[in-house]
Amino acid sequence: MIETPQQAAKLIQQRLAIYFKPQARHRYQIEIVNNIYGPTYNFFLNSQAPHQRERSLPLHRLQVYQLDYLEAVIVLLRSTTQLTFNFVDFATLRWPQKQTLIQ
Amino acid sequence: MDYTNEPHGVFFMIDNKSFYASVESVERGLNPLRSVLVVMSEADNTGSGLVLAASPQAKKRFGISNVSRQYEVPVTPALMVVPPRMNLYIEKNIAINQIFRSFVADEDCYPYSIDESILDMTHSWHLFGPTPLAVARTIQRTVRHKLGLYTTVGIGENPIQAKLALDLFAKHDHDLIGQLTYTTMATKVWPLTDLTKIWSIGRRTAIHLQHLGIHSMQDLALIDPYELQQAMGIIGTQLFALAWGIDRSQLHEVVTPQDKSWGNSQVLPRDYLKQGEIELVLREIATQVTARMRRHYQKAGCVSLGIGFAHAAAQTDGRSGFSHSLRIEPTASSYELINHLLTLFRGAWAGQAIRHIAVSVSHLVPDTGLQLNLFQDPERQLKNMRFERVLDQVRRRFGTTALFPASSLLPGGTMLARAGLVGGHNGGNSYD
Missing domain, CATH: 1.10.150.20 (5' to 3' exonuclease, C-terminal subdomain)
Known part of the structure; x- marks a missing residue:
């Protein structure tokens, strides 16, 4: 069964609710990786405390490898979280709807 | 040494460089050879945490080795720590072996472990390049291109030479390729x-x-x-x-073990001292082992129990643990097998703190039918057998946690916590 953007976003939100426990002086960001070898879009929650090791927790792997699909998921996610989104390996790709660079 | 009559083939032993760490690097868009990353299991029984794999750079810069403990890993922002996803690694291993199968016939590709495979290229290498070395490079490039992973290749005239070439030379070679032949054994090894x-x-x-x-x-x-x-x-x-680099094994000949057995073992998350708790875990492991045996329609004629003491208990006792076996009338009944194991345990345990439990069943015979016992109610015996079959069917269809004894919820039970693990570590299903 193909996952809809709504289902994917909901799953990511649920996992974020479990893993994201804000602590003082910690930096958190959601990393989205364009994994050309999957091909998949991978979501991670990265956290970093000063002088500590960086931790990276996998949140989800989007099996639908289409930018408009990813854009829909990101729009849904942005409406529910204020965390910084960090896009990796998207080079000069642009969002299909907004036509802005993915960054 | 005259090697004339020894097998002269072309064998590749291919290993994935820091496999788990490399897969995690690729998933994060990092180069596996340049990332500084460790895969750390934080399962209950690993104490504070155990490094399952470290990337080549993490090994080089911080001296981290696989099986390092969490407290041995330097605390530095340069290092990324990630949890294991065993199912993802299995998926990648299957994908890699599929690539290998495009270079050899299916029957000439032998997966050796989660990150190593032996390829018998004797009959096919010349289809892909002028020399075995060139073919090895092609395989490396293909895997890198399709999956982003680096592979290390040992080339030999037989499997043992390929394995030695991999372990001793390829891992330290710039091109990640090592070669051994009968004639170079003396100079190189x-x-x-x-x-x-x-x-x-x-x-x-x-x-x-x-x-x-x-x-x-x-x-x-x-x-x-x-x-x-x-x-x-x-x-x-x-x-x-x-x-002398001699290996006469024929990989295509399947080795059938003389006496197959089913078993499982667990390192406990803490020292277990209470008899009730130890026996609870013992029952859980035995239930799992006997279900696997019944799935293959077999009965066991022997049960074995291995107990490992906690460090302090081992120092006091002078032994690291004990293991005992018992020959029994062949049976497939969990109830009976568990009772035998409990008898073994109660007979040998003298109150030591325990950290490791292993259970196995052997002397297997086909389960062709129930041998009724003259001294028990036959209806009861049939009902017990049917009851266990139904339990097996439900668990096979809906998972091992679909039905479980309420005792698994008591303190000390490990079954529920371990149900999602693969090879004792996080399967990663919950991340997909």
Whole structure:
């Protein structure tokens, strides 16, 4: 069964609710990786405390490898979280709807 | 040495460089050779955490090795720590072997472990390049191109040479390729003095060899094989052959073990002292093992129990644990097998703190039907058998946690916590 953007976003939100426990002086960001070898879009929650090791927790792997699909998921996610989104390996790709660079 | 009658083939032993760490790097868009990353299991029984794999750079810069403990890993922002996803690694291993199968016939590709495979390229290498070395490079490039992973290749005229070439030379080679032949064994392998670096020689075997005056591979190759056999038995002759790079194994001949067995073991998350808690875990492991056995329509004629003491208890007791076996009337009943195991345990345990439990069943016979016991109600016996079959069917269809004894919810039970693990570590299903 193909996952809809709504289902994917909901799953990511649920996992974020479990893993994201804000602590003082910690930096958190959601990393989205364009994994050309999957091909998949991978979501991670990265956290970093000063002088500590960086931790990276996998949140989800989007099996639908289409930018408009990813854009829909990101729009849904942005409406529910204020965390910084960090896009990796998207080079000069642009969002299909907004036509802005993915960054 | 005359090698004329020895097998002369072309074998590749291919290993994935820091496999788990490399897969995690690729998933994060990092280059596996440049990332500084460790895969750390934080399952209950690993204490504070255990490093399952470290990327080459993490090993080089911080001296981290696989199986390092969490407290041994330096605390620095340069290092990324990620949890394991065993199912993802299995998925990648299958994908890699699929690539290998485009270079050899299916029956010539032998997966050796989660990150190693043996390819018998004897009949197919010439289809892909002018030399085996060129073909190895092509395979490396293909895997890198399709999956982003780096592979290390050992090339030999037989499987043992390929394995030695991989372990001793390829891992340190710039191109990640090592080669051995019968003629280069003496120049390349014999000078080695750290015998534990050689496949199949562990620390104890190395000590044994040193007591015999063998301090290098050359010593091993030049010793009288009959003398070595006398001192070490069949292993001695195998080691002698190893030193000369001789391996007559036929990989396509399936080795059927004389006595197959089913078993499972667990390292407990803490020291277990209470009899009730220990027996609870024992029951859980036995239930799982017997279900696997019944799935293959077999009955067991022998049960074995292995107990490992906690560190302090082992110091006091002088033993590291105990293991006992019991021959029984063949049965497939969990209830009966568990009772036998409990008898074994109660007979040998004297209150020591326990950290490891292993259960196995062997002397298997086909489960062709229930042998009724004259001294028990036949209806009851049939009902018990049907009851266990139904439990098996439900668990097979809906998962092991679909139905479980309420006792697994008591303190000490580990079954529920371990149900999502693969090979004792996080399967990662919950991340997909």
